[in-house]
Amino acid sequence: MLSLFLSQSVPGGWPFLVALIILIMIVVPALVAFRRKKARKTSLEQGREGEEEVRLTLERSGQPGIFDNFMLVENGRSRQIDHIVVNSNGVFVIETKNLSGQIYGEEDWQEWTQVLSYGKVKNKFYNPVKQNLTHVRCVQKLLPKGVPVWSLIVFVQNNTAFIRSRGVVALSQLPAVLDQPTGYHLSAGQIEEICSLLAKAQANAKISDEEHVREVVQMRAAVEAGICPRCGGHLVEREGRYGPFYGCENYPKCKFTKKR
Numbered sequence: 001m002l003s004l005f006l007s008q009s010v011p012g013g014w015p016f017l018v019a020l021i022i023l024i025m026i027v028v029p030a031l032v033a034f035r036r037k038k039a040r041k042t043s044l045e046q047g048r049e050g051e052e053e054v055r056l057t058l059e060r061s062g063q064p065g066i067f068d069n070f071m072l073v074e075n076g077r078s079r080q081i082d083h084i085v086v087n088s089n090g091v092f093v094i095e096t097k098n099l100s101g102q103i104y105g106e107e108d109w110q111e112w113t114q115v116l117s118y119g120k121v122k123n124k125f126y127n128p129v130k131q132n133l134t135h136v137r138c139v140q141k142l143l144p145k146g147v148p149v150w151s152l153i154v155f156v157q158n159n160t161a162f163i164r165s166r167g168v169v170a171l172s173q174l175p176a177v178l179d180q181p182t183g184y185h186l187s188a189g190q191i192e193e194i195c196s197l198l199a200k201a202q203a204n205a206k207i208s209d210e211e212h213v214r215e216v217v218q219m220r221a222a223v224e225a226g227i228c229p230r231c232g233g234h235l236v237e238r239e240g241r242y243g244p245f246y247g248c249e250n251y252p253k254c255k256f257t258k259k260r
């Protein structure tokens with residue numbers, strides 16, 4: 001009965017069915033392997049990809065001012081802001097989150113939770129709304145008083161259903177949110193001024209970041225060669241209250257020290 005059914009219903013008959021089964025046997029394991037490979041991506045790679053997706057969305061949405069990977073130096077610490085958008089509604093400081101699974105979070109929680117594999121895996125991460133507030137304050141310092149600066153956390157995988165917080169958007173909503181009226185209306189001239197201030201800050205941050213790296217490298221090389229990076233004198237080993245250290249031979253005129 002079964003063989004009768006098969007021989008009647010399979011177009012091309014048995015050879016076709018066998019070929020189909022073999023094809024499935026090859027394709028299914030290949031797909032599984034591909035998915036596994038995808039899952040092995042590091043969180044850094046995932047983050048980069050997320051930033052790239054947001055960058056493309058912003059580019060397509062035709063915003064007048066877009067800054068990607070905005071670096072700034074504050075109190076000697078360099079910070080990286082994923083994106084800054086400037087339009088007539090103000091300045092938007094954007095933090096990108098490319099996390100899969102379900103995300104649970106509220107505005108005033110210290111940590112949010114990512115739930116994966118039907119609840120079997122739970123990862124905590126620092127509340128991105130709080131994280132981005134620091135960035136917003138840094139950007140405010142670069143701009144004239146009164147310029148509205150908004151915080152936006154963009155979830156690239158659009159999994160915002162379980163998040164209760166203002167300033168959190170799914171990537172699919174981002175262009176619409178950027179164009180929502182905020183009660184402010186910056187003129188084309190103001191937008192241009194803000195963009196040039198940001199561009200200047202960005203250029204300065206690049207220089208000071210490079211200088212900082214160069215200084216650290218130079219100092220390390222000098223100390224390794226036994227030379228004081230501050231005055232060029234010889235370094236000598238000394239025994240201090242907190243253990244041995246290198247001091248400059250010109251002490252007390254030069255007070256350079258370095259822990260051993």
Ligand SMILES: [Zn+2]
Nearest residue numbers: 228231248254
């Ligand atoms: Zn010295």
